[in-house]
Amino acid sequence: MSRERPDPDEPEVTAAEHALRLLTGDELRDAEARLSSDPEFAKGVARWRGRLAPLADEVEIAAPPDDLWRRIAAALGAASPANDNLISLRRNLAMWRSVAGGMTALAAGLALVLALPQRPVVTPAPVERAAASPMVAMLGDEKATKVVASWDPASRQLVLAVAGEMPSAPAHSHELWVIPAGGKPRSLGTMGGGKQMHMRLADALATLLQQGATIAISVEPPGGSKTGSPTGPVVASGALSAA
Amino acid sequence: MDEPASSHPNAREELQRLLGQVAVKDRAALKAVYERTSAKLYGICLRLLRDEGEAQDVVQDLYVTVWNKAASYDANRSSPITWLATMARNRAIDRLRRRRVPTETIDVALGVADERPSSFDVLERAEDALRLHRCLEALEDKSRSTIRAAFFEGATYSELAQRDDIPLPTVKSWVRRGLMRLRKCLEQ
Numbered sequence: 001m002s003r004e005r006p007d008p009d010e011p012e013v014t015a016a017e018h019a020l021r022l023l024t025g026d027e028l029r030d031a032e033a034r035l036s037s038d039p040e041f042a043k044g045v046a047r048w049r050g051r052l053a054p055l056a057d058e059v060e061i062a063a064p065p066d067d068l069w070r071r072i073a074a075a076l077g078a079a080s081p082a083n084d085n086l087i088s089l090r091r092n093l094a095m096w097r098s099v100a101g102g103m104t105a106l107a108a109g110l111a112l113v114l115a116l117p118q119r120p121v122v123t124p125a126p127v128e129r130a131a132a133s134p135m136v137a138m139l140g141d142e143k144a145t146k147v148v149a150s151w152d153p154a155s156r157q158l159v160l161a162v163a164g165e166m167p168s169a170p171a172h173s174h175e176l177w178v179i180p181a182g183g184k185p186r187s188l189g190t191m192g193g194g195k196q197m198h199m200r201l202a203d204a205l206a207t208l209l210q211q212g213a214t215i216a217i218s219v220e221p222p223g224g225s226k227t228g229s230p231t232g233p234v235v236a237s238g239a240l241s242a243a
Numbered sequence: 244m245d246e247p248a249s250s251h252p253n254a255r256e257e258l259q260r261l262l263g264q265v266a267v268k269d270r271a272a273l274k275a276v277y278e279r280t281s282a283k284l285y286g287i288c289l290r291l292l293r294d295e296g297e298a299q300d301v302v303q304d305l306y307v308t309v310w311n312k313a314a315s316y317d318a319n320r321s322s323p324i325t326w327l328a329t330m331a332r333n334r335a336i337d338r339l340r341r342r343r344v345p346t347e348t349i350d351v352a353l354g355v356a357d358e359r360p361s362s363f364d365v366l367e368r369a370e371d372a373l374r375l376h377r378c379l380e381a382l383e384d385k386s387r388s389t390i391r392a393a394f395f396e397g398a399t400y401s402e403l404a405q406r407d408d409i410p411l412p413t414v415k416s417w418v419r420r421g422l423m424r425l426r427k428c429l430e431q
Contacts, residue, residue, distance in 0.1 A: 009423055016422040020393045021336050022400045049329050050321060051429055054372035055394050056328040059290050061282040068285075068299055069277055072306045076270070177267070185267050216267065229272075231263035234314055 015044030019052060134243040137215045139236040146236040149215050150243065156206045158188070160197040166217075166235060174235065175224045178205065179214040190224040191217070213240050254279070258323035266314035273310055280324065281306075284331040291335040291397045297342075301334050308334075336397040378428035386421025389414060 017023050018031040034041045132153045139147040146166055150159045166174065176188040186208055191197060201209070209215075216237035218230040225231050258279060264272035284305060288298035308330065316326055379387050392398050400418070404411040 012426065013419050013422060016426070017400075017418070020390070020418075021333070021397060022393050022403075022418065024399045024401060046320075050325065051371075051375065051425075052394060053321075053325040053329055054375045055391075056283075056287055056332065057372055059283075059286045059395070062286040062289050063282050064285040064299060064302055065295075068281070068302060069274065071299075071303050072277065073270070073274075075303060075307050076273075076310055179267055184264070184269055218263075225263075227260045227263075229260060229264045229269075230267055231260050231318070233317065234266060 011038075011041055012044055015041055016048045019045050019048035135209070135211060135240045136243045137238040137240045139215055139217060139238040141236060145238075147217065149238070149240075151209050151240060153206065153209070156201045156203070158199045158201055158209070160191075160199075162195050171222055172219050172232070173222050173224055174217050175220045175230070177216045177218065177230060178208045179216060180208045180210065181212045181214075183208070185216070185230055187224065187228065188215075190220070209240060211240055211242065214238065215240060255322050255324070259318045262309075262313045262316050262323055265310060266316070268310075273306065273313075276309065277306055280327055283324070284327055287328060287331045288335040290395060291332065291339060297338055298335070301331070301338050305331055305334055332394075332397075339397045374429060378425050381428055382421045382424055383417070385417045386424070389418050390421050390425070393418070 014023075014031055014034075018028075018035070023031055035045060036042075134153070135151045137149040137151070138145045139149060145163050148161045148163050150161075151157075152159075160176070173190040175190045177185040178188055179185045186205060188201070188205065189199070214237055216230070216234050218225075218234045219232035220230070221232075258276065261272045261276045261279075265276060281302060285298060285302050288301045288305075289295065292298045292301065305327075309327070316323065321329075379390070382390070389403055392403060398406070400411060400414055403409075403418075404414045407414075
């Protein structure tokens with residue numbers, strides 16, 4: 001038994017054994033318990049997974065049968081897209097935050113210098129007739145609201161107020177997105193460092209801010225996502241509803 | 244260059260971008276991830292499970308998990324293909340263990356939730372692969388073959404010992420010695 005003699009390599013060995021999945025019985029139970037209680041051990045396991053991962057390149061690739069994608073798509077179909085979206089964004093937030101070790105809470109709040117989206121406005125749409133009542137979205141994770149967004153369709157004014165701590169990463173930007181129900185995310189620009197931000201949206205974007213659309217903030221490279229779609233983790237999200 | 248497509252930086256960026264879209268529930272992006280990665284992940288599951296039906300079940304669950312957990316993928320910590328391949332291996336082994344050991348380890352094996360490899364492999368993957376192979380080659384045969392069997396077959400210590408009729412402590416010492424040498428070699 002490894003416990004009989006103290007060995008400076010012991011945690012590292014156990015981490016490797018666990019990453020390889022060699023352990024069973026009590027040894028496995030001990031490793032599992034340690035994984036949740038000892039962050040250094042957990043890091044060791046993750047490190048070993050990374051070290052050994054290139055071995056998987058040796059495995060011969062094999063095309064799965066054609067109907068496998070249909071099975072997967074059917075399995076996804078069970079959940080309603082809009083709700084599923086929000087719930088899992090929120091659920092995932094805790095997970096990625098625990099991972100993003102370098103991220104710190106940006107205590108004073110975030111900023112709000114807006115870099116307007118460069119993408120050209122394609123379809124001018126008649127928003128005026130939808131001079132609907134104002135809407136709000138509480139953007140947050142499962143623990144707290146972080147940003148309150150209020151949207152006035154009549155004036156096409158979107159006002160964001162930072163309400164809680166925003167996790168941040170050095171040398172990254174927060175980018176604001178609108179995700180129409182069942183649609184793809186569209187950038188509303190990146191955010192800088194104030195407590196409030198006002199923006200007047202172009203018609204094409206304004207039409208996307210309907211009841212049920214999701215407003216989300218993701219962490220992106222400085223200046224925003226280079227691809228036009230979110231590439232980093234979502235730090236806060238919420239659905240628009242009548243104020 | 245003869246790098247596998249999955250380790251090419253552009254392929255990696257493309258996959259990262261797609262996972263970002265999957266995180267906000269873009270089905271077309273999940274399909275694109277599937278098209279780029281399913282042959283590799285199915286290959287890994289087949290190798291471990293040696294059963295097409297079971298491998299397909301695992302791959303199906305895997306992409307449903309990707310759909311639900313894509314937001315937890317952190318590009319600063321691992322390449323997308325490493326994230327996916329590590330998850331595939333662990334899921335296939337979970338399945339193996341449920342098959343081999345009907346009761347004992349199920350709960351514990353299912354508890355393996357944290358499948359993220361570390362930031363270790365943000366380094367160029369091709370370089371990592373070369374170094375790993377060189378370091379594995381430098382190990383004693385017994386150490387190397389047991390570590391490889393554990394990785395590729397999902398064998399536990401006791402299975403390795405039973406299979407070759409070697410005392411358990413002996414197998415453990417081969418593996419442990421090999422792992423420590425491997426680490427020193429990789430960290431050089």
